[in-house]
Amino acid sequence: MSDLLRRLRASRDDGFTLVELLIATGILSLILLGVGGLMFSTTVTQRTVTAVSQSASSAQTAADEIHTLLRNAAEFRLTAVDGTDQLLLARVAGTGTTASYTCKAWYYAADEHQLRSSTWPVAGSTTLPTSATSVAGWSLLLDGVGPRTGTTVFAPPVGGTIEVAFEVESDDRNEPTAIQFTAALAGGPGGGTTCWD
Structure with missing residues (x-):
């Protein structure tokens, strides 16, 4: 009987066989591969959602600015510049109790796929742009726009x-992200202001 007990104790102390270790390693590898794939997929999805969300937010912010300022415009002018580029100028009423105006301009650069803006006082003067390179110092509202x-x-x-x-x-x-709106202007096409003369 003692010989049998010694053999049983010895077999328990032997540990795992090579086959058992290989099977356990394979199962663990499959589990880790699944978890890694899930994490990679989640990261890609999160980046996509972030990119789309940022694009939509930027587009909506730019649209809100343009819409609000055009609604408050006393007069405006839209001109084609350098082929398919566009320049929209507006003399915009302020929000104070006394009548005050600023000049606001938006420049769509078709080849660069950019929408830029600039603001200056009515009493001030600015050189109106003749190409996309002349608005490089203006604020970039949107990139990747068409x-x-x-x-x-x-x-x-x-x-x-x-x-x-x-x-x-x-x-x-x-x-x-698509944005489309119509703004009713307070004024009309005009000239004779210090915004563009």
Whole structure:
């Protein structure tokens, strides 16, 4: 009987066999591979959602700015610059109790796929841009922007309204964020102000 007990104790102290270790390692590897794949997929999805969200947020912020300022515009002018580039100028009323105005301009650079803006006082003067390179110092509102249809972002004004329609790319894999709105202008096409003369 003591011989049998010695053999049983010895077999328990031997540990795992090589086959058992290989099977356990294979199962653990499959589990880790699944968890790693899930983490990679989650990271890619999170990056995509972030890119689309940032694109949509930037596009909406730019659209809100343009829409609000155009609604407060006493007068405006839309001109084509350097081929398919566009310049939209507006003399915008302030929000104070006394009448005060500033000049606001938006420049759509078609080849660069950018929308830029600048503001200056009515009493001040600025050189109006003649190409996309002349607005390099202006604030960049949107990058990766293009027209929804055709070649223009700003449609020529009709009946006191102006239509703005553009798309903004978020990345190469997703649909662009589309923005389209019509702003009713307080004023009309004009000249004779210090904003553009």
